[in-house]
Amino acid sequence: xxxxxxxxxxxHPAYDALWLESYHEARESSGRVVVRADLSKSVVGRGIxxxxxxxDSGRTIAFARTHVLAKGAREVRxxxxxxxPGAPSDGVEHCGFSLPDRFLVGYGMDDGGLYRGLPYVGAVxxx
Numbered sequence: 001x002x003x004x005x006x007x008x009x010x011x012h013p014a015y016d017a018l019w020l021e022s023y024h025e026a027r028e029s030s031g032r033v034v035v036r037a038d039l040s041k042s043v044v045g046r047g048i049x050x051x052x053x054x055x056d057s058g059r060t061i062a063f064a065r066t067h068v069l070a071k072g073a074r075e076v077r078x079x080x081x082x083x084x085p086g087a088p089s090d091g092v093e094h095c096g097f098s099l100p101d102r103f104l105v106g107y108g109m110d111d112g113g114l115y116r117g118l119p120y121v122g123a124v125x126x127x
């Protein structure tokens with residue numbers, strides 16, 4: 001949806017993916033961010049827009065920003081689909097909307113590999 005909106009505005013960014021993981025198949029972050037797949041294109045001298053699904057503790061975004069800057073990016077800006085209560089106020093420049101402090105699935109977010117393809121954002125209750 002974001003790429004289509006940017007295209008409608010006449011912006012056609014190059015796309016690359018940085019796969020970071022901190023949940024490791026659990027519903028709570030381990031507190032440790034791991035690079036599962038790194039960028040495949042050079043970012044040297046480029047302005048970068050990092051896109052995240054849910055902004056909560058800020059650890060993953062802080063790690064990603066530092067990682068991309070260390071690879072030579074000129075500037076890094078961050079946007080997130082949504083933020084949770086208590087998220088740091090200084091880590092994301094643009095955020096779609098606020099969400100409750102629950103474990104979310106759908107629209108690209110999963111619970112141990114399940115529910116990622118739902119066309120909406122939903123919450124999963126504890127077992």
